[in-house]
Amino acid sequence: MNPACSRCNKIVYPTEKVNCLDKVWHKACFSCEVCKMTLNMKNYKGFEKRPYCNAHYPKSTFTSVADTPENLRLKQQSKMQSQVLYKEEFEKNKGKGFSVVADTPELQRIKKTQDQISNIKYHEDFEKSRMGGEAPSPSPQPHSTPAFNQQPAAPQNFNYDPTPEPPRQAAAAPPPSAGKRYRAVYDYVAADEDEVSFQDGDMILDVQQIDEGWMYGRVERTGQQGMLPANYVETI
Structure with missing residues (x-):
């Protein structure tokens, strides 16, 4: 018994039969599903057991997602969650080793504040050491003309006392x-x-x-x- 054509459901005789895509077709019915162009075994392309020409063969493409308010909200929420997770990981791993940390605006602000605190602390320590230090007494010089006609400095007292010093009385002989x-x-x-x-x-x-x-x-x-x-x- 002769089978029926997959396109027109009429009987297909052996002289006009085409076996393709697990189906039986008339030669004239073996055509593109879109443009109805007659195909043969050399120029057809099958998709889901349906014949197509090269121009109308279905292609898998990525679809673009529109920036709807809902999609924008989900995108912003995902970004905030990523920042929270990043900060949590940073706090956990702080002090465990050196790592490359991205210069986010928050980290730049913290770094600038730490630099200012370090500079203030350095100047305070420098002033304390300068005012609290005591210059050593100069040693006696031999009887010779100093180089470049320089004279030795007289002994001075560098101890700083914020209380005003009363006028020094003349030392008794x-x-x-x-x-x-x-x-x-x-x-x-x-x-x-x-x-x-x-x-x-x-x-x-x-x-x-x-x-x-x-x-x-x-x-x-x-x-x-x-x-x-x-x-x-x-x-x-």
Whole structure:
């Protein structure tokens, strides 16, 4: 018994029969499902057991999703969830090792704040160390002309005290010590009322040692007496 055509459901005789796609067709009925162009075994393409020409063969394509308000809301929600998960992972892994962290606006703000705090802390520590430090007493210089005509600095006190210092009273003259004579090796100009000025080569008499940096004596040339820096004179 002859089978029926898959297109027209009429009987197909052997002289006009086409076996394709597990079906039987008339030669004239074996055509494209879209444009009805007659096909043969060389130019057809099957899709779901239906013949198509090359131009109308169904192709799988990606469909674009419209940016509807609902899709935009879901997109924003997914982005927020990703940021929350990122921050949670960052807090968990903080201190466990070095990792590359994206420069988000929030992290940039935190980094800038930390840099400002570090700078303020550095300046506070620097001011404390500068004001709280104490300069060492200069050692006596030999009787020679200093390089570049520089004179040694007189001893100074760098201890900082916010309370205003009352005017320093003139130091009482200690008892003279006979036999102690010094000669000035540099010029010195008194910086306070209880100090004495002298020039290079002046004789300093009745010298009394006060501490490692200061002495008390009388300038033979002027007759003035008072405190003088110990590293500006030498023993005769």
